Amino acid sequence: MEVKKRVEKILEKYNICDTCLGRQFHGLYPEKSNKEIGEKLKYDFDYRKKKECYFCGGFFENFEKELKKIERELKKYEFHTFLVGSEFPRKMIQREEKLWEENGVDLCEAIKTNLNREVGLELRKRLGKEVDFEIPDVMVIVDLIKNKTIVQASPLYVEGTYKKILPRSKIQKTIESNFLRKSKSEKVIFYSAGRMEENVVTSFYKDFLVKLKAPRKRRLNLRELERKINQNKSVKVKDLGYSKKKKIEDLKSRHLVSYSVVLKFGKLDGEKKEIADSLRKLENKKVHQELKNKIRKPKISKLERKFEDKKLKLNLESTENFSINDFLDKSKPNLKDTIGEEFKVKEIVMKSCRKLKK
Numbered sequence: 625m626e627v628k629k630r631v632e633k634i635l636e637k638y639n640i641c642d643t644c645l646g647r648q649f650h651g652l653y654p655e656k657s658n659k660e661i662g663e664k665l666k667y668d669f670d671y672r673k674k675k676e677c678y679f680c681g682g683f684f685e686n687f688e689k690e691l692k693k694i695e696r697e698l699k700k701y702e703f704h705t706f707l708v709g710s711e712f713p714r715k716m717i718q719r720e721e722k723l724w725e726e727n728g729v730d731l732c733e734a735i736k737t738n739l740n741r742e743v744g745l746e747l748r749k750r751l752g753k754e755v756d757f758e759i760p761d762v763m764v765i766v767d768l769i770k771n772k773t774i775v776q777a778s779p780l781y782v783e784g785t786y787k788k789i790l791p792r793s794k795i796q797k798t799i800e801s802n803f804l805r806k807s808k809s810e811k812v813i814f815y816s817a818g819r820m821e822e823n824v825v826t827s828f829y830k831d832f833l834v835k836l837k838a839p840r841k842r843r844l845n846l847r848e849l850e851r852k853i854n855q856n857k858s859v860k861v862k863d864l865g866y867s868k869k870k871k872i873e874d875l876k877s878r879h880l881v882s883y884s885v886v887l888k889f890g891k892l893d894g895e896k897k898e899i900a901d902s903l904r905k906l907e908n909k910k911v912h913q914e915l916k917n918k919i920r921k922p923k924i925s926k927l928e929r930k931f932e933d934k935k936l937k938l939n940l941e942s943t944e945n946f947s948i949n950d951f952l953d954k955s956k957p958n959l960k961d962t963i964g965e966e967f968k969v970k971e972i973v974m975k976s977c978r979k980l981k982k
């Protein structure tokens with residue numbers, strides 16, 4: 625059937641807008657917009673549409689208004705790249721498919737492709753942003769089922785290092801809340817290697833990464849964030865920089881953690897040698913620990929001992945699953961039973977956390 629005849633049949637039967645008509649014949653003039661094609665094809669007919677378009681429900685007729693709505697939603701987000709997607713009611717797809725059966729599919733473009741392409745082109749022109757098909761900063765979903773635009777911002781990753789200066793300080797909370805505020809994210813998730821127990825401080829800057837979920841701001845002033853967090857006396861951060869999801873795997877891989885622990889005794893005379901001998905036996909031993917209902921058996925790979933007056937300083941090393949607190953008096957074996965004397969814990973310092981080679 626020639627094109628003119630096909631157009632006539634469609635116009636006789638349906639209320640159809642220029643874009644939806646043009647879309648059925650997209651292949652004739654692929655460089656033109658469907659609206660232009662529709663206008664051209666209608667030209668020879670005396671066609672008066674009585675109701676809103678049967679196929680798009682008026683979306684393309686009110687394209688300008690719809691675009692304004694989308695732009696308004698997008699204004700809430702900071703982004704460089706975007707991608708447009710769309711959702712259609714089943715009914716709309718079925719109507720389009722029925723038309724294909726009647727008219728043929730040889731020249732047509734699908735409504736979804738039509739919408740995504742044209743909205744994308746317009747937004748690029750108006751906002752001066754780029755389309756990214758792989759990892760766009762924001763995904764714009766034009767949802768014709770719910771009749772609204774949904775913007776999904778891709779997560780942003782920032783890495784850095786922190787030093788925990790005071791025990792009982794809420795490093796994770798401090799870092800998270802600062803990022804949450806500055807990036808206006810839905811949620812911030814903190815990752816770092818190894819166990820960080822409440823009463824432990826660090827003598828070094830330890831790697832961490834934050835995942836910012838659905839951030840409204842992506843261009844963060846990281847130096848200012850660093851200054852802001854560092855006003856806090858209990859935790860310091862440095863080397864903040866943008867990162868990638870891949871880094872999380874690094875942090876989750878096996879690490880070797882070293883601690884120094886200072887124990888203080890009420891009295892300590894002739895027992896020193898005895899204590900030192902018992903402690904020596906713990907070296908290279910596996911420790912049975914039950915943490916949050918999980919059995920773990922980290923190995924003590926190093927246990928150096930040094931007495932100073934009534935103090936005993938231990939330097940020890942184990943993997944990231946190891947709990948230093950559990951090792952003090954709960955695990956099997958533990959320090960309390962091994963030493964056999966009363967002591968107080970003066971300080972626990974995490975001295976390093978190194979990634980182990982596979």
Ligand SMILES: [Zn+2]
Pocket residue numbers: 640641642643644645677678679680681682683684685
């Ligand atoms: Zn239409």
